[in-house]
Each structure stands twice: as structure tokens, then as C-alpha cells.
Amino acid sequence: MNGYQLTFYTEKNRRHGHQTVCEWLLQKTRELGICGATVINCAEGVGHAGARHAAHVLKLTDQPLQIILAVTAEEAERLLEIVRTERVHVFYVRYPVEFGMIAGDLPNPDKPAHAPRQPPSTQG
Template sequence: MDGYFVTFFTQQNRTYRDMPIAKWIIEEATQLGVRGATLMSGREGFGHDGRFHSENYFDQEDPPLQVSMALTCDECDRLMDRLKENQLRVFYTKPKIEFGFTSEG
């Protein structure tokens, strides 16, 4: 299949409707029928605002997070529309990919 490898970048303390944004994205993707997503916590990083984020002892509430998923073009459009409908501003990358399974089963 052809599609996109979409990765959303956020932080643990960013919320939408009393839920971490990363979890909200995963729940919305699930409702849209996306077959899988991966949530990864980063050790440290900085955002567009120049603020440093890390999982160290003094900054535990704000580690960087990534939500990644392989999506068909239609799935990607529907998920991006859902984010726009809810007026969520989240940085993402969206390179084109080919994906599938190596064998039946």
C-alpha cells in the first residue's frame, strides 16, 4: 500500500479536553479505523518555542512525546480533518511511504 508515515510531536503536559494530546490522537485514530499507532517518549528535546523538554528528575511532567503511524492517504486525510475540526495545533511530519506485510498470515 502507498500512504504516509505520520509522526506527531507533543509533550506530556499538553492536553485537550482533559486528556493528553498524544492519547487523544491515538483514540481518534482508533475511532477512524487506523490499524495501529506507536507512542514514544523521548528523553529530551526542544520545541519551536526554544523551550527544553526532558524526562529528568526536575522536568518529569513535560517529556517530549511522539505518536507515529503508517496511514493510507484516506486515513491520513480523515485524521488531519479531525484535528482541524477540533482546532488542535500539533507539529507533524508526513513523508510518503510504501507499507505492508512480508507474507500472508
């Protein structure tokens, strides 16, 4: 399937209303029926104003985060329109990608999910 990877960049402590930006974005993706999001905690980053943001041992609030989504063109537009309408302060990157699920990753209905492995053959 062709679509977009949307990556949002924020900090752990950045808020929109009573939620963090990360929580808010994940809630909106669920409300839109978008399946799948990955949140990556980053060690360090430099923001749009040139300020350094980093996770420290005793203080993780300034830790940079990435929220990554693989979405259709329609889902990307709907989510970005909500972000614009709500005036959420967040940087994003959108670029075209091909995405999908590899069939080998899907469960086989004829085989138990956690079938025990067969011991190797001792014949030789």
C-alpha cells in the first residue's frame, strides 16, 4: 500500500491542554481509527530554535520524542487538519512510503500460535 510516514517531533514535557502532545496525538490517532503508532524516546535533539533537548538521569521531562505513523493519504490529511485546527505546537515530517504486512508474520489458523519446536533429528 502506498501512503505516508508521518513523524512528529516533540519533548516528553510539551503539553497541549491537560495532556502531553504525545498522549494527545495517540488519542487522536485512535479516534480516527488509525492503527499503529510507534513512540521513540530519544537521547538528545536540537529544536527548531536551536535549543538542545536531552534526557538526563534525574530529569527526563526535556527528553525528545518521535511519534511515527504509517498512514494513507486520507488519514494523513485528516490527522494534520486536526493538528492545525487545534493549533498544536509540534514539528512534523511527511514523506511518501510503501507499507504493508508480510504474510509470514500473520498467524496460521491451522497451527497453534505457540507450538513447541521439534527437536533436531538425530539420524545422520
